[in-house]
Amino acid sequence: MSKGLQITGASKYYNEGSNRVSALDKVSITVEPGEFIAVVGPSGSGKSTFLSIAGALLQASEGEVKLNGQDISKLSGNQLSNIRLHEIGFIMQASNLVPYLNVLDQLLIVKRMSGKVSTADKSFAVKLLEELGLGTKLKNYPEELSGGEKQRTAIARALINDPNVILADEPTASLDTKRAHEVVSLIAHEVRTRHKAAIMVTHDERLLAYCDKVYRMEDGKLSLAKVESIH
Amino acid sequence: MFLALKELKHNKKRFLMIAIIFVLISWLVFILSGLGNGLSTLAASAFKNMKADYVVFEQGSKASMSKSLLSNELTQQLTEMQGVTAVSPMGTIMASAIKGNSLKSEDKLDIAIIGIEPGSFLEPSVIEGSGLTPDNLNQVIVNKTMKDEGYKLGDTFQLDGSMESLTIAGFVEDQTYNHVAAVFTPIAEWRKLAFAAPGSDKGVIEPVNAIMLQGHNIDSGAINEKLAGTDTVTRAEAVQGMPGYKEENGTILMMLAFLLVISAFVLGVFFYVFTMQKTSQFGIMKAIGARNGFLGKAVVSQVFVLSLSSIIVGIILTYGTAAIMPKGMPFMLDTKLVITYSIVLLVISLLSSLVSVRTISKIDPLKALGRVE
Numbered sequence: 001m002s003k004g005l006q007i008t009g010a011s012k013y014y015n016e017g018s019n020r021v022s023a024l025d026k027v028s029i030t031v032e033p034g035e036f037i038a039v040v041g042p043s044g045s046g047k048s049t050f051l052s053i054a055g056a057l058l059q060a061s062e063g064e065v066k067l068n069g070q071d072i073s074k075l076s077g078n079q080l081s082n083i084r085l086h087e088i089g090f091i092m093q094a095s096n097l098v099p100y101l102n103v104l105d106q107l108l109i110v111k112r113m114s115g116k117v118s119t120a121d122k123s124f125a126v127k128l129l130e131e132l133g134l135g136t137k138l139k140n141y142p143e144e145l146s147g148g149e150k151q152r153t154a155i156a157r158a159l160i161n162d163p164n165v166i167l168a169d170e171p172t173a174s175l176d177t178k179r180a181h182e183v184v185s186l187i188a189h190e191v192r193t194r195h196k197a198a199i200m201v202t203h204d205e206r207l208l209a210y211c212d213k214v215y216r217m218e219d220g221k222l223s224l225a226k227v228e229s230i231h
Numbered sequence: 232m233f234l235a236l237k238e239l240k241h242n243k244k245r246f247l248m249i250a251i252i253f254v255l256i257s258w259l260v261f262i263l264s265g266l267g268n269g270l271s272t273l274a275a276s277a278f279k280n281m282k283a284d285y286v287v288f289e290q291g292s293k294a295s296m297s298k299s300l301l302s303n304e305l306t307q308q309l310t311e312m313q314g315v316t317a318v319s320p321m322g323t324i325m326a327s328a329i330k331g332n333s334l335k336s337e338d339k340l341d342i343a344i345i346g347i348e349p350g351s352f353l354e355p356s357v358i359e360g361s362g363l364t365p366d367n368l369n370q371v372i373v374n375k376t377m378k379d380e381g382y383k384l385g386d387t388f389q390l391d392g393s394m395e396s397l398t399i400a401g402f403v404e405d406q407t408y409n410h411v412a413a414v415f416t417p418i419a420e421w422r423k424l425a426f427a428a429p430g431s432d433k434g435v436i437e438p439v440n441a442i443m444l445q446g447h448n449i450d451s452g453a454i455n456e457k458l459a460g461t462d463t464v465t466r467a468e469a470v471q472g473m474p475g476y477k478e479e480n481g482t483i484l485m486m487l488a489f490l491l492v493i494s495a496f497v498l499g500v501f502f503y504v505f506t507m508q509k510t511s512q513f514g515i516m517k518a519i520g521a522r523n524g525f526l527g528k529a530v531v532s533q534v535f536v537l538s539l540s541s542i543i544v545g546i547i548l549t550y551g552t553a554a555i556m557p558k559g560m561p562f563m564l565d566t567k568l569v570i571t572y573s574i575v576l577l578v579i580s581l582l583s584s585l586v587s588v589r590t591i592s593k594i595d596p597l598k599a600l601g602r603v604e
Contacts, residue, residue, distance in 0.1 A: 057518060057597050078522055085520025096515050100241030101234075112233055113521045141241070157519065 003068055004197035005031045005054060005165050010063030010073075011220075012049050023049040025220035026063070031197040033164065036188050038208050039201045040225070041217030047201045048169070050217060054199060055090060055167045056083045068164050085113055089158030089196070091168040091187065096154065097142040103129060103153050104138040107160045114161075121160075128156045132186060148179035155187060159194065166191060166198040172207060184210050234526075235533035249501050250541045256494045257545030257576050260487060262552060264568050267483035269561035270410075274479060275470045277345060277374075277408040282352050283319075283443035285451060286469040290462045294472025296323045296440045301461065303418075303437035308458060314449040319351040320439035322421045325409060327391035330381065339391065340380050342373075343408035346421020352445055354415065360384045360401030368420040370400040374412040378402065379558065395424060409473070410561070441469075487572075491579060499583030502534060506587035510594055517596035527588040534584035535577070542573050 012024040023046045031037050041047050052058035053065060056072055057080075065073050067087050075083065084090070097106055107125040111117045129138060132152045142150055151171055158166055168187060172180035184200070188210040191198040200211065208214050216225040239246050272279075287309065292299035301320075309318045323345050330338040347353040349363035356362070357372055364370055373382070377399075382388070387398045397416065406413040416424075418439065426432040444463075451463035464472070471477050506513075513526055546569060556562050 052597055055518075081517070081520055081522045083520075084518065088520075090519050092515065092518070098512055098516065100238045105237065109234065109516075110519060113516075113519075113525050161520075 003033045003164060004035070005029075005199070006064075006066040007054065008064045008066075010053055010060040010065060012046075012053060012058070013061045022220050024053065024060070027220070027222045028063075029215065029222060031165070031199060033195045033197050034192055035213070036191045036198045036200070036211045038211035038214045039199060039217055039222070040203070040205065040208070040214060043203075045217045046220040047217050049220075050222070051167055051169055051199065051201050054165070055088055056080045085110070086161055087163050087165060089161070089163040089166045091151070091154050091158045091166065091171045093170045093173045097150055097157075099142055102139050102141050103134055103145070106142075106153055106157050110157060110160050125156070125160060128159055129153075132156050146179075147175050148182060151175065151179075151183045152186060155183070155190065159190060159196075162194075164197060166196045168198070168200040168202075170202055171200065172202065172204055177206065180204060180207060232529075232532045232536075234529040235536060239533060239536065245505075246537060249498075250537055250544075252497065252501075253494075253538060253541035253580070254544045254548070256490065256497070257542045257573075258548045258552075260490055260494075260572050260576060261545060261549035261564070261569055262562075263483060263487050263490065264572050265549065265553065265562045265564045267480060267487070268565050268568055269563035270483065271476070271480055272405075272563050273407045273410045273561045274476050275408065275473055277343070277355075277406040277413040278466070278470050278473065280355065280405055281443065281466065283445060283466055284447070285444040285449050285463055285465055287442040287444065287454065287458075288440075288462045288464065288469075288472075290455075290460045292462065294462070294464045294469050295474060296321075296469075297474065299440050300433060300435055301439055301442060302435045303439050303442075305458060305461070306442055309442060309444060309454070312449065312454055312457070315444050315446040317352055317445035318442060319348050319353050320418055320442050321353060322346040322418060322425055322438075322440040323408065324421070324425045325411070326393075326414075326424065328377075328382075328388040328397075328414070329391055330388060340377070341411040342377075342414045343411050344414050344416055344421060344424060345408060346416050346418040346425070346439075349417050353443055355403040355406055357401035358404050360399070362401055363415060363417055364400075365417060365419075368417050368423075369396065369398050371397045371414050371416045371420075372401040372403050373399055373414045374406040375402045375404050376407070376412050390424065393424060393427065395420075491575065494576065495579045495583050498534075498538075498580045499586050502530070502584045502587045503590065506530065506590050511598065513591050513594050514596050514598045517594060523592040526591050530587050530591065531581060531584055534580055538577050538580040542576055546573065 008028050010024060010027045011022060014021045014023060027050060039047055039050065049058065053060050060073055064071055067083060072083055098109065101109060104125060108117050108122065111121045126138065129135060132155060134149060134152055137145065137149060145153065171187065172183055175183060184207045214225045215222050288294055289299040289301050303320050306318045306320060309315055323343060326342055326344050328340045328342050349365045354363055358375065363372060382399060384399055387396050389396045422438065426438065432438045454463045455461060516526060549564065553562060553564055
């Protein structure tokens with residue numbers, strides 16, 4: 001079976017009065033494990049709809065979405081929850097952490113969603129956070145963290161269940177240039193060493209150098225864009 | 232539970248507020264239930280503690296002692312009825328006891344005189360002194376609360392508006408009637424007191440107020456049919472028939488019911504607002520894979536922990552209040568009642584949290600992405 005993420009001919013329609021608006025128009029993309037893809041485009045172009053469909057948050061009106069070889073376009077709500085929990089790591093816009101959990105618990109709560117937390121889970125979480133430079137912040141609450149630290153916590157949270165796919169939605173929206181580069185290079189590093197299929201939706205053209213391929217989304221259509229790479 | 236406790240710990244102030252409200256509500260519920268229990272005990276404990284199963288009243292007396300007048304001759308016929316194992320007559324009047332010849336108002340005490348056959352199943356067992364004797368009509372047994380008023384064993388007291396005086400032969404406990412201490416006299420003595428005015432017995436031979444029956448599965452309809460002019464009811468109905476009893480209990484029950492309904496809404500709204508404030512948090516957790524059940528359990532267990540601890544604090548405060556209440560207060564905490572109301576409060580708060588659970592299940596994880604197209 002093929003790993004990674006394959007989307008073939010996915011469309012999404014909304015009914016607006018008597019008109020049918022298509023937010024996504026026959027989008028196809030394949031992301032292999034270890035590949036870091038960027039999707040850019042103006043707001044309203046369908047980037048979020050695309051990410052929601054890739055992330056099992058939204059079901060496509062047409063087309064096929066295959067995660068790790070499994071077709072997720074026909075699953076029930078609870079099955080989708082399970083897919084999101086085990087197969088997908090989400091990195092959302094800044095400060096999407098649970099305010100009353102400390103950094104370590106942010107990761108362990110994900111483990112709790114699927115049952116008990118073992119000692120191995122705990123040591124993996126600590127190792128992950130140390131790797132991301134948060135070793136001294138394990139007991140800190142989100143309000144005590146800087147924007148970059150919050151986003152690094154979110155990266156660790158996305159990786160805790162060892163998913164096959166990482167989805168990042170504007171991960172640098174609230175960061176300055178230096179922190180933005182730090183965060184995206186961290187994501188790129190983790191994606192390559194851990195062999196994940198990753199998609200990042202972003203406005204920020206400065207960060208595209210970290211990605212293997214760049215796609216451009218316009219009016220619901222996805223097309224490959226040419227960008228010079230820095231590798 | 233993990234999520235619930237972490238949040239409780241992190242947002243102590245906000246949860247303390249709602250806990251205080253819940254503690255006050257449960258405190259008030261327990262105090263009211265204690266007051267209701269105390270009042271109904273005071274009103275009818277002598278009746279409730281009697282070992283009688285049914286009561287025969289005069290027809291049209293609405294199961295009330297004071298409205299009923301029967302002849303003791305009926306007892307013979309009643310013993311022959313099916314299911315009846317024992318029969319004994321009873322009469323009551325309200326009176327005032329006067330200590331010696333005192334004219335001071337604090338030396339007068341309201342009492343309820345209950346006339347019974349000495350040695351019958353209606354006579355409560357004494358905790359001090361000796362019981363009634365058929366030979367000495369002036370020997371009475373009284374409720375021990377009269378001790379608090381300064382009465383001792385062997386004391387003789389006068390009755391207001393009468394030449395009769397009674398002597399305390401023994402003390403009994405938990406015997407109050409119409410909110411005052413019960414004084415048990417032989418039925419012959421009661422007749423002297425109740426029908427002192429000539430003609431007030433309406434010519435009934437050996438008059439009594441009611442006849443108490445012991446026995447199982449007595450067919451009250453058959454008795455009503457066979458004995459004209461009688462009305463047989465269960466003891467519980469007779470208690471309800473006491474003047475003011477239903478009204479008194481109804482008032483307290485109504486207050487309790489309102490309090491419970493109000494608490495359901497107050498708690499429900501509180502939890503709902505809490506949940507609404509956390510919509511985006513729940514959305515994020517759903518986006519990263521939390522099922523509705525996981526989040527619902529977190530909310531319900533949080534409400535459970537909060538309610539249980541508030542109720543426990545409420546119980547402690549209630550027993551504390553009971554300890555410092557003046558002795559004469561008609562306040563009686565019944566463990567069974569406290570447990571019942573605790574469970575009712577707990578169930579109400581859990582039910583009210585279900586509204587929030589429903590809200591959570593409707594939250595769209597897409598909103599967590601911060602923008603909906």
